[in-house]
Amino acid sequence: MRIRLTVNGERRAGDAWGGESLLSFLRERLDLPGSKNACEQGECGSCSVLLDGVLVCSCLVLAAQADGHEVVTVEGLGGADGLHPVQEAFVAAGAVQCGFCTPGLVVATAALLERSPSPTDDEIREALSGNLCRCTGYAKIFDAVRMAAE
């Protein structure tokens, strides 16, 4: 089936099979592999994107459901003129090791700061609890979020 949507501000289209997830559609059809697949079950948050401004796990959304909607992926967060402040903070805080969780965490953090510009530590933990990271123990990720909030 033909899917038409806006991704990172651009009109895009591609063919998907009926059961195809938005994650697979972005990665394999639109050549946007920034969103990661670490579980395909909504458990890890590595595939997080914004769908009409709302944080979702793109592995749990069908490509068909995104037809006609607007998607922002990690590739589109920063815009043409450089890094998004959250991306800058992740680099500066040393919050990246293997980085497989990073695209999802960056998108989730951007969504958090959008709705709560100065989150408490509890809020940060709760907001990011759906994004697994196996490398960092989260400490430097929390540093990055606090840094980006400033």
Next chain:
Amino acid sequence: MSQLVERRLARGQIGESVRREDAVPKVTGEFAYASDLSASGMLWGDTVRSPHAHARIRSVHVAAALALPGVHAVLLHEDVPGRKTYGLEFPDQPVLASDRARYHGEAVAVVAAEEPEQARRAAAAVAVEYEPLDAIDDPERATEMPPLHPDRPTMGHGFRDDPRPNVVRHIVIRHGDPETRGDVCVEGVYELGSQDQAFLGPESGLAVPDGEGGVDVYVATQWLHVDRDQVAPCLGLAPEQVRIHLGGVGGAFGGREDLSMQIHGAMLALHTGRPVKMVYDREESFVGHVHRHPAKIWLEHRATREGRLVCVRARILIDGGAYASSSAAVISNAASFAAGPYRVDHALIDGTAVYTNNPPCGAMRGFGAVQTCFAAEAQMDRLAAELGIDPVELRLRNALGPGDTLPTGQVLTGSLPTAEVIRRAAAIPVPDPEPLPREPIRLPGGAGNTTRGEGVRRGVGFAVGFKNICFSEGFDDSCAARVILRADGGAEVHCAAAEVGQGVAGVILQVARTELGTDDIVLGSHTTASVGSAGSSSASRMTWMAAGAVRDACRAALAERDRRGGADVDVERVHRHPPTTPLDPETGQVTGERAHVALAVAAMRVVVEVDVDLGLSRVVWIGTVQDVGRAVNPAAVEGQIEGGIAQGLGLALMEEILTHEGRILNASFTDYLIPTALDMPPVAIELIEDPEPDAPYGVKGVGEPPTVVSTAAIAAALRDATGLPLYRVPVRPEHIALR
């Protein structure tokens, strides 16, 4: 400009908290992981795996799968072009099973198709007729069961000869007079479940035929050259016809030491003449790689009334699963460290790794030391209680240091500041209890809102753990690096050290900047094509080995340039750490100066809160002091410690591969939980820089000690909070409440 001034100008030298070069591409999504690679004309591979833990394979029918749309190949055991088996240390594992499957998830066939979904359907359409056999699922009875490997592939390699069936390796360490009795004795039996590495980036790779009979494999791995040396014989190719290149790696933690898709993908690529990509999903990742060995440990500690350890007796059983992988080295480590970082003149340590039909086990961060640290530290606390001595004081009285002797007879010559690590960890102030009422998210049970604080008890625990750095027991452990100096002053550094997220690429650059005095340095891609073996990104060895190799190559390159008076130079150097020697197979005593080249130690203090009515636990705070030799990149060292603790916390509280008759029951992140942002406490870290005399710049590896010590320290805090003995990890709610 003089060389001296130039050197000072190069930023990002050793000792600085340098930002990772790959951080920007990783935050923008541009960084290419192995699962992100593609090539034109690429097919997708998939693997048919045994649903049984143990079965005879009666027949395999491929016609239906081959007839499906888009399918290009279905390959079986007989299609393996070269050697039919492979293995990290012993080639005992079939590339594809022939007549017998020995574990749930064992690969039986591989397929390639145009689309991933077509490949999945083709795999499902391969008709394998199995005759299920009884699974050997009880490691304690494995040595009485019919052999899974009648040809005994691990025997005759200098290990103790053990005629029992299903023994991977039996090691006995006999030191002093193990019959020596002290004034007091404490005994305990401890158990650890099997843990998964659970790296976030599942196994993946791309195999590309070169059109001349050879193949290039781009893969997420920990050791490029040892992959090549396993892949090439199975393909019937010469080593140089197989080039392994590092695809971006989404974490490793030991789980990528054994092969995953390398041979399978290369077979499909060579057979179809097209690039083939294989990406495991999470379930396949869980069943498709080795795990941390589950263990059962019997310990007896004998001491004087003054609290001096006299004799430690141990029996250790680890379950290696169906194939050898690195079980022989894991049991050796477990036995070597069974007494903890303490002086003890008399010991009898008996360790066995067995084959079973349970999920195969191999390397995971901490590698044998995690298991015995948990048991030995519990024993030290029990001994302290028995003697009425403060547990920290008891540890200090016995702390191992330079000049002391390990139970293997090895006299410690390098750095091991155990007493200082203990003293400083015990001095980190523990935060006061947080008053009630408080946000439920900061109570056991968290957002589940299960308590308002009634039934919540606080506990404080302490533990010390140590582990070897680099490979041991006579392994010829080396790392190559190549440095090219251009006439324009710039440099290129090649090293095949696998960057798995730990930051070795940064270490290589820091060393090169330090030695060459310039920051105009390019790091070549990690590949077998341009430089010799780096050895494995494991055993906390890569920083030491890569630093040594890059330093040596840089110095040789500068000398060569001076000699030639300025022309382009291109030199390669191989670094080796001081040699180690095997243990005597009968006595477990060193046959030379040392079996381990160096050791690192960490101590940890942990505060927990436990809702004793519901059995729910929360780690509130952790303070740790770690001996790091020299911190090449202090911020990255902290990151390793924080991440290592998270994995130890997982094993202490929640992570376990559950099986029934050898079959994994929880192969998903829904059922196998790893710590989230809500589970990790704040961590206070102090580093001790006591340079390792035999290491370049005095460095030690830093990745494993935090994982080794944290499971033990958290368990100690849980015991303090609950008053329960808690002999097993992970500690589940039912071990605390509702028993």
